Amino acid sequence: MRQAKIRRSGGRHRPWPLSERPGYLIRRLHQIHVALFQDACGAFEVTPLQYSLLSALAVRETADQTTLAADIALDRTTTTGALKRLAARHLVERAVNKDDRRARLCRLTPAGAALLVKIEGAARRAHRATLGDLSEREQALFIEMMQRIVAGNPSRDSATALFD
Amino acid sequence: MRQAKIRRSGGRHRPWPLSERPGYLIRRLHQIHVALFQDACGAFEVTPLQYSLLSALAVRETADQTTLAADIALDRTTTTGALKRLAARHLVERAVNKDDRRARLCRLTPAGAALLVKIEGAARRAHRATLGDLSEREQALFIEMMQRIVAGNPSRDSATALFD
């Protein structure tokens, strides 16, 4: 049996350093990635989220906002805001669906598609650089572990019913 | 020499799926942690950031806002906002430093210190649960790799001079 740790300095137990807490480290990683992405892609005036949206739209060709939100695992209202900003810059079109007037069908404009192509190399480098301090083998392992965590924690929309 | 990949479907090359991009996975991990933290600690009306701040204050006893921001690797103005909200709830005191009237010295109130103790168990479980889909050994490895990435990417304050 392992020996219990000795407590120093009275009743206050040893605090758990931030730098060992998974949540803190994840926040820092996110912060680091965003900074690297801005370094690489800032000239194109595109944020990581916007790049995700443009990518999703390139795959979908056309999709309503709720579908896009699910694609990128983002809140519906947040997605709407981002799409509005992209539409204001004429990178995305948002037109009411004639067949279902509740929905707004979004699609890339030619300018949006062109921007996506132009950015891709830099964006890819930024993503790679985020894990640049790990070896190639470790990077693959790290990505695999993140995927496993994501798979084990399904995104919670209000759509995802708790009772069914 | 390895054979070049064959392109299907005309000129469009295969898109890089979101679920393989480090930045996307990191954003999802952050999202997952925040949700787990809220599940565990929501009853205490404390967010992960606020918990980090309270923890940092417990270690420092007393500190000005800029020091705290550096402690938790957060922007100075964001830190100020969070501290204001904590102060509004009487968990933190913010008093102008008599020796240096530019600075505001912050410290935990008794209520803040008590809350920190009360939350600690739940917060620790939330942090652990975030990596819950990995084995014990993998969790340690994952944390170590995150620490290495963080160490390799020093936080960028405006204070951190680019030229010196």
Next chain:
DNA sequence: CCGAATTACGAAGCATGCTTCGTATTTTGA
């Protein structure tokens, strides 16, 4: 000792992210 650099803040503005509440539209089931 006094002007200049530094430091600690605050305000304003933009972009995420989330929740809750309300509305318009479509679908569905009795």
Next chain:
DNA sequence: TCAAAATACGAAGCATGCTTCGTAATTCGG
């Protein structure tokens, strides 16, 4: 068929996160 449920949005509000610009106070070099 027609009221009820489901769906897609929008608006409002709060909490991060960041940048830039401005202000007040302190420190430091000549």
